[in-house]
Amino acid sequence: MTLDPYFQAAPGGDIAFTIEAPKLKFGIGALAEVGEDAKALGMTRIALYTDPRVGRLEPVENVVKAIRAAGLSVEVFDQVEVEPTDRSFKAGTKFAVEGKFDGFVSVGGGSAMDTAKASNLYATYPAEFLAYVNAPVGEARRVPGPLRPHIACPTTFGTASECTGIAIFDMLEMGAKTGIAHAALRPSLGVLDPSVLMTLPVPVVAANGFDVFSHAIESLTARPFSHRMAPATPDKRPLLQGSNPYSDLACTEAIRLVGENIERAVKEPNDLTAREPLMFAGMLAGIGFGNAGCHVPHAMSYAVAGLVEDYRPEGWPADHAIVPHGMSVILNAPAVFRSVASACPDRHLRAAAAFGADIRNVPEDRAGELLATHVINLMRRTGVPNGLSAVGYGEADLDALSDRAFAQQRLLVNSPRPVSRDDLRGFFKDAMRYW
Numbered sequence: 001m002t003l004d005p006y007f008q009a010a011p012g013g014d015i016a017f018t019i020e021a022p023k024l025k026f027g028i029g030a031l032a033e034v035g036e037d038a039k040a041l042g043m044t045r046i047a048l049y050t051d052p053r054v055g056r057l058e059p060v061e062n063v064v065k066a067i068r069a070a071g072l073s074v075e076v077f078d079q080v081e082v083e084p085t086d087r088s089f090k091a092g093t094k095f096a097v098e099g100k101f102d103g104f105v106s107v108g109g110g111s112a113m114d115t116a117k118a119s120n121l122y123a124t125y126p127a128e129f130l131a132y133v134n135a136p137v138g139e140a141r142r143v144p145g146p147l148r149p150h151i152a153c154p155t156t157f158g159t160a161s162e163c164t165g166i167a168i169f170d171m172l173e174m175g176a177k178t179g180i181a182h183a184a185l186r187p188s189l190g191v192l193d194p195s196v197l198m199t200l201p202v203p204v205v206a207a208n209g210f211d212v213f214s215h216a217i218e219s220l221t222a223r224p225f226s227h228r229m230a231p232a233t234p235d236k237r238p239l240l241q242g243s244n245p246y247s248d249l250a251c252t253e254a255i256r257l258v259g260e261n262i263e264r265a266v267k268e269p270n271d272l273t274a275r276e277p278l279m280f281a282g283m284l285a286g287i288g289f290g291n292a293g294c295h296v297p298h299a300m301s302y303a304v305a306g307l308v309e310d311y312r313p314e315g316w317p318a319d320h321a322i323v324p325h326g327m328s329v330i331l332n333a334p335a336v337f338r339s340v341a342s343a344c345p346d347r348h349l350r351a352a353a354a355f356g357a358d359i360r361n362v363p364e365d366r367a368g369e370l371l372a373t374h375v376i377n378l379m380r381r382t383g384v385p386n387g388l389s390a391v392g393y394g395e396a397d398l399d400a401l402s403d404r405a406f407a408q409q410r411l412l413v414n415s416p417r418p419v420s421r422d423d424l425r426g427f428f429k430d431a432m433r434y435w
């Protein structure tokens with residue numbers, strides 16, 4: 001491919017990339033159209049999934065009103081657990097089975113959208129819980145056919161769960177975060193209405209903004225699709241293919257929008273003009289990483305989130321310890337960029353330039369450090385904790401963290417350069433403290 005030297009053909013490497021575009025609607029006030037959207041999808045009897053906090057907010061009220069105004073019936077399940085578990089997926093499924101619904105609507109963050117996806121799956125094609133769960137935790141059984149229609153209405157931004165066929169949860173018995181991944185789980189429509197972000201607590205805005213940021217930078221710097229082994233047959237080409245010219249476009253713009261707006265969104269919480277571009281950036285990065293895939297910072301984040309003992313950040317329910325997803329990602333990101341940039345310095349410079357760094361006269365061997373420094377400055381200005389030590393980790397945790405992260409091979413193979421368990425240990429060490 002001649003579009004960019006990064007995508008030069010490699011022996012045995014893939015020759016093409018595919019684009020799976022989710023169906024999305026974006027605009028202030030768009031939630032008022034959900035009733036008509038549901039009708040157009042053939043829904044008559046709808047299950048609406050939300051969590052207890054979002055359930056009391058305006059977006060849920062607006063969506064319920066819109067559904068009823070369209071002449072459809074709706075019942076609300078507001079017991080979604082934040083950072084859901086198998087227990088809450090099962091409770092959501094029970095609700096879906098008992099209600100005999102023909103359509104699903106989710107209003108909330110990734111937690112609500114993922115719970116609706118899983119409930120739709122198990123109510124439509126009942127099976128033992130582990131049947132559809134990703135291997136090695138589960139059997140990774142194929143979903144037998146299409147699910148019932150699902151309209152996902154995010155009230156956060158960044159997870160891009162409205163774009164993906166992924167539902168993530170904590171398997172309580174194993175203390176492991178895992179998921180269910182199949183194209184059939186992708187919502188029929190995502191409705192992004194930026195006005196929902198006005199009630200989002202500031203720390204959540206910061207965490208989600210950095211999640212978007214990392215999705216975009218990781219996709220831009222991922223191994224090129226042309227260096228992944230070509231599939232034996234075209235239908236075996238994976239969804240997450242590595243960086244490619246299409247996701248580059250979306251991700252570069254997402255990095256620019258987050259860089260330009262995240263500080264204002266955190267410091268001026270009443271200004272929708274700073275939050276609207278963040279939601280759009282989240283959508284763009286979702287399209288980008290939905291086709292390209294993330295790599296090392298996300299692989300490391302699962303270890304950071306999974307091994308947390310007693311960190312309880314402001315802005316999230318205080319009933320259990322948690323390192324929120326976006327935070328657990330960005331805490332690793334600068335350490336990773338410093339180290340893997342040598343594999344594609346121009347892409348790291350491109351990311352830095354997209355959010356305003358002056359890259360003139362910067363030698364290639366400084367690319368990773370330049371990007372890391374800019375990300376760290378932005379973390380400081382937006383109240384992100386100072387490295388993994390600030391969320392409770394220390395030297396004694398390095399082995400457990402690296403073992404967990406090394407198990408995330410699905411993400412690690414997408415790194416611009418091979419990463420060993422020892423490399424991960426070094427990244428975690430470097431991520432302990434940044435300033």
Ligand SMILES: NC(=O)c1ccc[n+]([C@@H]2O[C@H](COP(=O)([O-])OP(=O)(O)OC[C@H]3O[C@@H](n4cnc5c(N)ncnc54)[C@H](O)[C@@H]3O)[C@@H](O)[C@H]2O)c1
Pocket residue numbers: 051052053054057082083084108109110111112114155156157158159160161164165166167168169196197198199200201204208315316317325
């Ligand atoms: N399916 C995917 O593709 C995918 C991708 C990334 C992450 N995830 C998963 O998504 C979950 C995290 O989702 P999330 O970060 O969107 O948040 P969330 O759904 O976990 O919610 C975070 C907190 O914000 C509150 N909240 C949400 N919207 C609000 C609003 N508008 N105003 C006030 N409070 C609001 C919630 O009540 C909750 O307390 C995790 O379980 C993560 O693993 C899924």
Ligand SMILES: [Fe+2]
Pocket residue numbers: 158159211215298325329
């Ligand atoms: Fe993420």
